[in-house]
Amino acid sequence: MCRVEIFTHVSFSESQGGILDFGTVVHTDTAEGAPLVLLVCEHASNRIPAFLGDMGLTAQARESHIAWDPGALGVAQQMAGRMSAPLVHGGVSRMVYDCNRPPEAAGAMPAQSEEYDIPANMTITPDERQSRVDGIYTPFTRAVSDQIETHRPSLKLMVTVHSFTPVYHGRQRLVELGILHGRDDQFALAMMQAKPAASRFVTRLNEPYSAADGVAHTLDAQAVPNGLLNVMIEIRNDLIRTPDQQSAMAEHLVPWINRTLTGLQERGVL
Numbered sequence: 001m002c003r004v005e006i007f008t009h010v011s012f013s014e015s016q017g018g019i020l021d022f023g024t025v026v027h028t029d030t031a032e033g034a035p036l037v038l039l040v041c042e043h044a045s046n047r048i049p050a051f052l053g054d055m056g057l058t059a060q061a062r063e064s065h066i067a068w069d070p071g072a073l074g075v076a077q078q079m080a081g082r083m084s085a086p087l088v089h090g091g092v093s094r095m096v097y098d099c100n101r102p103p104e105a106a107g108a109m110p111a112q113s114e115e116y117d118i119p120a121n122m123t124i125t126p127d128e129r130q131s132r133v134d135g136i137y138t139p140f141t142r143a144v145s146d147q148i149e150t151h152r153p154s155l156k157l158m159v160t161v162h163s164f165t166p167v168y169h170g171r172q173r174l175v176e177l178g179i180l181h182g183r184d185d186q187f188a189l190a191m192m193q194a195k196p197a198a199s200r201f202v203t204r205l206n207e208p209y210s211a212a213d214g215v216a217h218t219l220d221a222q223a224v225p226n227g228l229l230n231v232m233i234e235i236r237n238d239l240i241r242t243p244d245q246q247s248a249m250a251e252h253l254v255p256w257i258n259r260t261l262t263g264l265q266e267r268g269v270l
Helices: 059-063 072-083 126-150 186-193 217-226 243-266
Strands: 004-013 018-029 037-041 087-090 157-164 177-180 203-205 229-236
Touching: 018 126, 037 072, 037 126, 072 087, 072 157, 072 243, 087 126, 126 217, 157 217, 157 243, 177 186, 186 203, 186 229, 186 243, 217 229, 229 243
Parallel strands: 037 087, 037 157, 157 229, 177 203
Antiparallel strands: 004 018, 018 087, 177 229
8 A cells, every 4th residue: 555645835925915725735656665656636626826816716616627637637547546656646626727727828827727717816916926846846845856866766757647638629629649858759649659559548659648738848858858758638627527437547558557667678679
């Protein structure tokens, strides 16, 4: 069993009335032994810290894909169990801070997402932005870095796990699984080459997003500088709504990833 470490953060902001309690901003499910893979799920939670209220959004918006990646955490946890891998996952909604974006990116604290305005982000001050960087982004990136350092002798691969909505701006998405890469395309291309012949999922490279959409920050900032192979997996969220679906998806992905690692090892890449 993994032991779970949680990181809470309290910050100070004059413009928001002093002490800010962000609560638990990142969780780390640690692994024993010598894991080959580090899993990361940046958009695991739709929790909004109490001091931000509802951010001016309806309950429907706060439960929707703009707030988090539904189903992604369940898949990542199932994968971690099957791979004996550590897992770092976010504890705050990406509307508050998107941990897959650098602080300077507009999408780190978006004023609008899909058809929704996010009122609490539309008038955010520089001081308020910095408090979220210090209170959420910095602890999250530190947790990922800590796991890389802890398991540096054995780690070979970082996998980030995400989900996407079946309908985007009124258009149905036919892709079901996306295999994405940032600056380093080696593992993503190898995964596509090792794709199961009998796969029942429509799988495409760099869909429905690509690095051009700014989605590869964690891979490029954490995996590449540390010499880790890396890949981002996007799963259409209607396929992973239930625990059984999440387990089935992990059962599909884990042997595929392991087979890809073995193939690269046989080619002398690892």
